[in-house]
Amino acid sequence: GFRWNEKAGLPAGCDMLPLRNALEVQRRPAMRKNITETPKKNRQSRSQLSGNLTVGIDLGDRSSRYCILNQEGEVVAASAVATTKKDLSRVFGTLRPSRLALEVGTHSPWVSRHLKAMGHEVIVANPRRTRLIAESSNKQDRLDAETLARLARVDPKMLFPIRHRGEAAQADLAMIRARAALVEARTRLINTARGLTKSFGERLRACDAGYVDGRLAQDLPAALREAIEPLLEQAAELSARIQQYDERIQQMARKQYPETALLTAVAGVGVLIALTFILTLEDPHRFPKSRAVGAYLGMKPRRRQSGGRDPELGISKEGDVYLRKLLVQGAHVILGRNGSDSDLRRFGQRLISRGGKGAKKKARVAVARKLAVLLHHLWVTGEVYEAVHRKPAQPVPAAA
Numbered sequence: 016g017f018r019w020n021e022k023a024g025l026p027a028g029c030d031m032l033p034l035r036n037a038l039e040v041q042r043r044p045a046m047r048k049n050i051t052e053t054p055k056k057n058r059q060s061r062s063q064l065s066g067n068l069t070v071g072i073d074l075g076d077r078s079s080r081y082c083i084l085n086q087e088g089e090v091v092a093a094s095a096v097a098t099t100k101k102d103l104s105r106v107f108g109t110l111r112p113s114r115l116a117l118e119v120g121t122h123s124p125w126v127s128r129h130l131k132a133m134g135h136e137v138i139v140a141n142p143r144r145t146r147l148i149a150e151s152s153n154k155q156d157r158l159d160a161e162t163l164a165r166l167a168r169v170d171p172k173m174l175f176p177i178r179h180r181g182e183a184a185q186a187d188l189a190m191i192r193a194r195a196a197l198v199e200a201r202t203r204l205i206n207t208a209r210g211l212t213k214s215f216g217e218r219l220r221a222c223d224a225g226y227v228d229g230r231l232a233q234d235l236p237a238a239l240r241e242a243i244e245p246l247l248e249q250a251a252e253l254s255a256r257i258q259q260y261d262e263r264i265q266q267m268a269r270k271q272y273p274e275t276a277l278l279t280a281v282a283g284v285g286v287l288i289a290l291t292f293i294l295t296l297e298d299p300h301r302f303p304k305s306r307a308v309g310a311y312l313g314m315k316p317r318r319r320q321s322g323g324r325d326p327e328l329g330i331s332k333e334g335d336v337y338l339r340k341l342l343v344q345g346a347h348v349i350l351g352r353n354g355s356d357s358d359l360r361r362f363g364q365r366l367i368s369r370g371g372k373g374a375k376k377k378a379r380v381a382v383a384r385k386l387a388v389l390l391h392h393l394w395v396t397g398e399v400y401e402a403v404h405r406k407p408a409q410p411v412p413a414a415a
Contacts, residue, residue: 068113071164073156074098074122081106082160084168093157098122100129108133116167116174118142118159124179138167140174143333180297187267188294191287194260195337201227201253208232208246215239225254264290277393280400282355283348284390288341292390295338305391309384312339330380339383346382350375357402359385 067086072079075098083092096106103126107115112134117123119139127137140163166173180188205227212219212235219231228251232244268275268290278289302308309315313333319326332339348354350363359382366378393400 068110069164069168070107070110070113070115071160071162071167072115072117072126073160073163074117074120074126075156076121080156080160082157082164083110084161084164088165088168090161093161098126103129104133107135110135112136114138114167114171116140116163116171118145118163119177119179124185125182127179128182138171138174138176139179140166141177144175145173178301180294184294184297187271188291190260190263190267191291191294192337194257194264197253197257197260201250201257204246204250204253208243208250212239212243219243224250225257227251227254261287274394277397277400278390281345281359281386281389281393282357282402283345283359284386288345289390291338291341292387293394295335296391299391299395302391305388305395308387308391312342312384312387314339314342314380314384314387342383342386343379345386346379349382349386350379355402358404359389 068091069084070081071084072081077098078095079098080095081093082090085091096102107130114136115130116138117126117140119141123139127139130137145166163174179185201224205224209219215236217235217239222231227247229244229248231247232240235243265286268286272290272293275286275289275293278284278292279286296302296308296311302311310331311334313331313336315331317328317331319328346359346363349357349359350367354360362385363378363382366381367374371377389400392398
């Protein structure tokens with residue numbers, strides 16, 4: 016008693032709208048989720064994001080993972096954010112002042128300054144000392160952020176916080192690091208040229224790196240000279256650039272950091288070492304004693320004491336690698352053939368005279384450590400350097 020719809024194969028009078036909608040959904044391509052959208056489980060009310068919050072941030076080059084814990088230690092939010100000032104302000108600018116923990120890295124200096132400007136307490140963790148994260152068998156950005164948050168919530172000292180230098184000091188230090196990159200590139204070019212020359216049974220004339228240019232290849236065979244000469248010419252161009260950096264560094268030390276004059280009075284310490292020392296430490300009063308500077312720069316022996324065993328180990332090599340390298344270079348000059356007489360030189364020579372395996376190398380490191388302590392002492396006290404400290408003569412008691 017009813018008629019069929021021939022086209023749709025349905026009884027006449029049947030509503031076609033639901034079917035059309037169903038077919039349209041099937042034909043419609045699946046929409047991709049917006050990766051920047053916050054998952055529903057991470058959308059928290061303002062009441063959940065109030066109170067004492069602790070945040071762990073695992074910084075990445077493009078994006079960073081974060082985890083927010085409430086006062087009871089429960090995860091109230093966990094997601095990703097782009098590592099840009101705009102997106103960090105969008106996520107953390109609305110939070111009330113909280114404790115934020117992140118690992119040291121390329122982005123940590125400006126990120127820590129940016130978050131502190133929002134009123135947050137920022138802790139920059141030392142990854143070399145945070146073994147719970149570095150040596151985890153299940154290392155993930157999401158879990159690293161949560162681990163940082165939980166360590167900061169329990170005891171911030173467990174993160175071994177470090178202190179980033181200010182933006183002005185970082186900008187001035189960038190000029191020194193740029194110069195160091197050019198010196199390293201020049202050294203590699205010269206070493207490559209000398210190595211290729213030796214493989215043909217020839218040798219380049221010995222000279223300082225600053226005097227290397229294309230003329231050194233004049234006596235080489237024509238085929239070899241064609242390959243070596245461009246390397247030497249490029250090294251000469253880098254030497255000119257390095258000279259320009261040296262002039263800027265000299266000017267910067269003279270106008271902005273006059274305290275470098277106190278440090279350059281020490282034989283073996285030039286403007287480059289003195290200025291790098293000042294910019295790296297930035298604040299001399301951050302150390303309770305001058306002796307702490309040696310350990311801060313990684314020139315203190317490591318310890319692995321267990322029971323009755325206390326083996327002799329090498330230095331920790333923590334802290335700033337470039338400054339430690341410069342101090343060792345200064346120790347080379349102090350202990351060198353043309354080094355002037357000083358307490359530092361006598362100290363190093365006593366260590367060398369004891370002999371043993373690697374005596375000279377150990378003496379250079381020990382002198383570099385004492386040099387760091389001496390430079391900090393001169394910087395803090397403003398004393399005039401005495402190469403040989405003479406103790407006042409003891410009064411002779413009168414005869415009875």
